Amino acid sequence: MASPQQINNLQNSFQTAVNLGGSPGQVSTSPTQSFMSSIPRRMSVSKQTKALKPFSTGDIKILLLENVNETAVEIFNGQGYQVEYQKASLPEDELIEKIKDVHAVGIRSKTRLTEKVLKHAKNLVVIGCFCIGTNQVDLDYAAKMGVAVFNSPFSNSRSVAELIIAEIVSLARQLGDRSIELHTGTWNKVSNKCWEVRGKTLGIIGYGHIGAQLSVLAEAFGMHVLYYDVITIMALGTAKQVSTLDELLSKSDFVTCHVPATGETKNLLSAPQFAAMKDGSYVLNASRGTVIDIPALVQAIKSGKIAGTALDVYPNEPAKNGAGAFNDELNGWVSELVSLPNVILTPHIGGSTEEAQSAIGIEVATGLTKYINEGCSVGSVNFPEVALRGLDLDQENVVRVLYTHHNVPGVLKTVNNILSNHNIEKQFSDSQGEIAYLMTDISSVNQSDIKDIYDQLNATEYKISIRLLY
Numbered sequence: 001m002a003s004p005q006q007i008n009n010l011q012n013s014f015q016t017a018v019n020l021g022g023s024p025g026q027v028s029t030s031p032t033q034s035f036m037s038s039i040p041r042r043m044s045v046s047k048q049t050k051a052l053k054p055f056s057t058g059d060i061k062i063l064l065l066e067n068v069n070e071t072a073v074e075i076f077n078g079q080g081y082q083v084e085y086q087k088a089s090l091p092e093d094e095l096i097e098k099i100k101d102v103h104a105v106g107i108r109s110k111t112r113l114t115e116k117v118l119k120h121a122k123n124l125v126v127i128g129c130f131c132i133g134t135n136q137v138d139l140d141y142a143a144k145m146g147v148a149v150f151n152s153p154f155s156n157s158r159s160v161a162e163l164i165i166a167e168i169v170s171l172a173r174q175l176g177d178r179s180i181e182l183h184t185g186t187w188n189k190v191s192n193k194c195w196e197v198r199g200k201t202l203g204i205i206g207y208g209h210i211g212a213q214l215s216v217l218a219e220a221f222g223m224h225v226l227y228y229d230v231i232t233i234m235a236l237g238t239a240k241q242v243s244t245l246d247e248l249l250s251k252s253d254f255v256t257c258h259v260p261a262t263g264e265t266k267n268l269l270s271a272p273q274f275a276a277m278k279d280g281s282y283v284l285n286a287s288r289g290t291v292i293d294i295p296a297l298v299q300a301i302k303s304g305k306i307a308g309t310a311l312d313v314y315p316n317e318p319a320k321n322g323a324g325a326f327n328d329e330l331n332g333w334v335s336e337l338v339s340l341p342n343v344i345l346t347p348h349i350g351g352s353t354e355e356a357q358s359a360i361g362i363e364v365a366t367g368l369t370k371y372i373n374e375g376c377s378v379g380s381v382n383f384p385e386v387a388l389r390g391l392d393l394d395q396e397n398v399v400r401v402l403y404t405h406h407n408v409p410g411v412l413k414t415v416n417n418i419l420s421n422h423n424i425e426k427q428f429s430d431s432q433g434e435i436a437y438l439m440t441d442i443s444s445v446n447q448s449d450i451k452d453i454y455d456q457l458n459a460t461e462y463k464i465s466i467r468l469l470y
């Protein structure tokens with residue numbers, strides 16, 4: 001368990017990154033930043049900058065669903081935002097009601113922010129996915145509304161990799177079954193079809209953050225590692241990339257999936273893929289429930305082709321914890337699956353460790369706060385990444401203009417015409433697909449000018465959203 005001191009340390013390292021103007025995502029990976037963090041303060045190149053705020057931060061309303069970690073709540077409370085906190089996800093109709101007047105929403109993997117839901121979010125500025133996956137959000141639609149989406153790209157990767165290692169050993173030794181038997185009084189000391197994992201081959205589908213981390217752990221156990229990915233990725237240790245999924249399937253004793261939910265990964269493993277696997281091999285999935293065709297997996301286990309499976313994710317998952325929530329009504333195959341031998345089922349807990357959750361809470365809450373208070377979109381998954389250096393502490397009458405617009409010619413000219421009575425201190429624009437995001441600091445702005453600037457920008461043809469910070 002992470003101690004309060006460890007959580008404090010994590011918070012401090014994120015704060016250091018924020019002060020240095022780096023993306024939170026760089027904190028644990030960038031050697032430069034860890035070097036910078038160790039420089040005594042008097043030598044630090046960072047300087048204090050003026051805090052920009054949207055307006056009264058007490059007006060910022062944040063809806064946090066799905067038991068987002070307390071570290072995030074502390075960060076938002078520290079900013080003076082109004083936080084509404086719920087442990088579960090919400091059914092669509094309640095979500096639509098709640099989302100109507102909030103500026104930010106924080107979710108994990110279950111809340112579906114579809115176009116239908118987002119259409120009602122009139123004040124929404126930013127979405128935080130307190131997890132890795134972002135498939136639960138309509139990212140394109142959010143961008144078209146001018147809403148940036150942030151996630152935590154790797155804070156729970158290690159936790160998932162460790163769970164998979166535990167499950168590989170558990171499947172090889174039929175631990176789930178032995179434990180259930182003994183819980184009900186049955187002593188069943190057997191070695192038939194129980195194996196060491198040393199010398200066996202692990203096939204990893206998707207060699208990203210989790211797949212690569214797992215590769216290192218598996219080799220430390222003496223396993224051979226093969227991986228298949230749609231892009232060429234440098235192998236860690238002595239792992240080998242194979243060029244086809246079939247090659248991986250035919251050579252592996254354990255096959256584990258670590259791909260995102262996309263059209264291409266839907267039913268990536270189905271009847272033909274199970275048929276291509278070694279007799280008596282094992283299947284693991286802690287990515288998304290759509291990646292494995294579970295009825296086909298049930299048949300492959302029944303026929304003896306597959307010797308066991310460990311699943312953490314399902315096509316339909318209950319909205320909240322509770323007895324009886326995982327049933328045939330939710331997924332038609334549940335009773336059949338649970339009756340099979342050597343099947344380990346976990347309730348989407350791959351990333352559910354104290355370490356991962358507190359780090360995710362800090363990382364995503366920091367990203368959201370920087371976007372709300374400064375307009376910085378670095379690290380967003382659906383938005384052009386734009387940031388400007390901070391203002392000097394003594395700078396007066398400066399306004400930061402955040403202008404999201406359709407990516408068409410002539411917009412910059414129109415906007416700069418409107419801003420031309422003021423000095424443009426600095427300006428940065430970037431585009432991604434159909435949308436563009438422009439950030440400008442203007443000086444010599446009287447309070448009385450602000451409404452006029454806003455109204456003029458608001459009337460421009462290609463505007464998607466505007467925010468003014470001062």
Ligand SMILES: NC(=O)C1=CN([C@@H]2O[C@H](COP(=O)(O)OP(=O)(O)OC[C@H]3O[C@@H](n4cnc5c(N)ncnc54)[C@H](O)[C@@H]3O)[C@@H](O)[C@H]2O)C=CC1
Binds near residue numbers: 153209313
């Ligand atoms: N069970 C849990 O609690 C958790 C589940 N996840 C899931 O795991 C997934 C993977 O996470 P990361 O490793 O962080 O993602 P990542 O983005 O770092 O890596 C994914 C890899 O899959 C590859 N890929 C994409 N499509 C592919 C295909 N059709 N065939 C083969 N490879 C393909 C990509 O090129 C990439 O290398 C996430 O998208 C998320 O859905 C993530 C964290 C926790």
Ligand SMILES: O=C(O)CCC(=O)C(=O)O
Binds near residue numbers: 110130133134156352
């Ligand atoms: O812990 C969660 O709620 C979701 C974990 C997950 O699936 C992810 O990070 O993508």
